Amino acid sequence: xxxxxxxxxxxxxxxxxxxxxxxxxxxxxxxxxxxxxxxxxxxxxxxxxxxxxxxxxxxxxxxxxxxxxxxxxxxxxxxxxxxxxxxxxxxxxxxxxxxxxxxxxxxxxxxxxxxxxxxxxxxxxxxxxxxxxxxxxxxxxxxxxxxxxxxxxxxxxxxxxxxxxxxxxxxxxxxxxxxxxxxxxxxxxxxxxxxxxxxxxxxxxxxxxxxxxxxxxxxxxxxxxxxxxxxxxxxxxxxxxxxxxxxxxx
Numbered sequence: 234x235x236x237x238x239x240x241x242x243x244x245x246x247x248x249x250x251x252x253x254x255x256x257x258x259x260x261x262x263x264x265x266x267x268x269x270x271x272x273x274x275x276x277x278x279x280x281x282x283x284x285x286x287x288x289x290x291x292x293x294x295x296x297x298x299x300x301x302x303x304x305x306x307x308x309x310x311x312x313x314x315x316x317x318x319x320x321x322x323x324x325x326x327x328x329x330x331x332x333x334x335x336x337x338x339x340x341x342x343x344x345x346x347x348x349x350x351x352x353x354x355x356x357x358x359x360x361x362x363x364x365x366x367x368x369x370x371x372x373x374x375x376x377x378x379x380x381x382x383x384x385x386x387x388x389x390x391x392x393x394x395x396x397x398x399x400x401x402x403x404x405x406x407x408x409x410x411x412x413x414x415x416x417x418x419x420x421x422x423x424x425x426x427x428x429x430x431x432x433x434x435x436x437x438x439x440x441x442x443x444x445x446x447x448x449x450x451x452x453x454x455x456x457x458x459x460x461x462x463x464x465x466x467x468x469x470x471x472x473x474x475x476x477x478x479x480x481x482x483x
Contacts, residue, residue, distance in 0.1 A: 280425035
């Protein structure tokens with residue numbers, strides 16, 4: 234009976250860990266091997282990336298190719314864009330969803346900065362709110378805050394638009410990036426973006442607004458908003474299969 238009970242409990246623990254956005258880091262010491270939760274997902278879909286666990290989940294080599302470095306710098310600006318726009322919209326409308334998801338985006342930005350930390354202050358600086366090194370992001374920021382200032386409905390659509398853009402870019406990068414550390418971080422950022430897209434879509438549904446996606450297909454959007462919040466897992470092949478599922482097998 235003890236053996237059967239032990240197997241049941243062990244199976245439950247393994248299943249639970251696979252459902253909590255976790256990853257493993259193998260060492261020569263069996264006692265040091267284990268799971269660390271990278272995602273903290275609230276009931277409303279707000280998805281924080283637990284930066285204190287990055288060191289456990291990632292290897293110590295944080296050197297990247299030139300293309301990978303450019304990818305990280307792009308995502309640094311994109312995560313900052315999300316954080317800064319949501320901060321502006323919360324000040325404008327005072328609606329908690331912007332504050333909650335804005336705080337989550339700050340953890341997403343910090344995860345990208347963690348990957349860039351060995352490249353020096355020039356690469357990890359983020360500048361003042363609403364100010365971007367990339368001219369395209371500067372222009373996009375102005376467009377988004379203007380759109381989001383029009384009405385509460387427009388503000389929620391702005392949030393959904395930002396999360397769509399994150400999803401599109403992260404999916405594209407995950408198809409080409411080979412560095413495992415970047416893949417681990419981007420996979421978890423992608424889960425967060427899908428959860429946040431669902432959160433903004435729920436707000437729009439409550440307002441009687443039917444959102445039409447811009448950056449992703451209607452099929453992928455429908456698939457995302459019809460599934461439960463993701464906590465994820467550390468299995469890369471499973472992550473790739475899920476991305477293909479969301480993108481209609483592509």
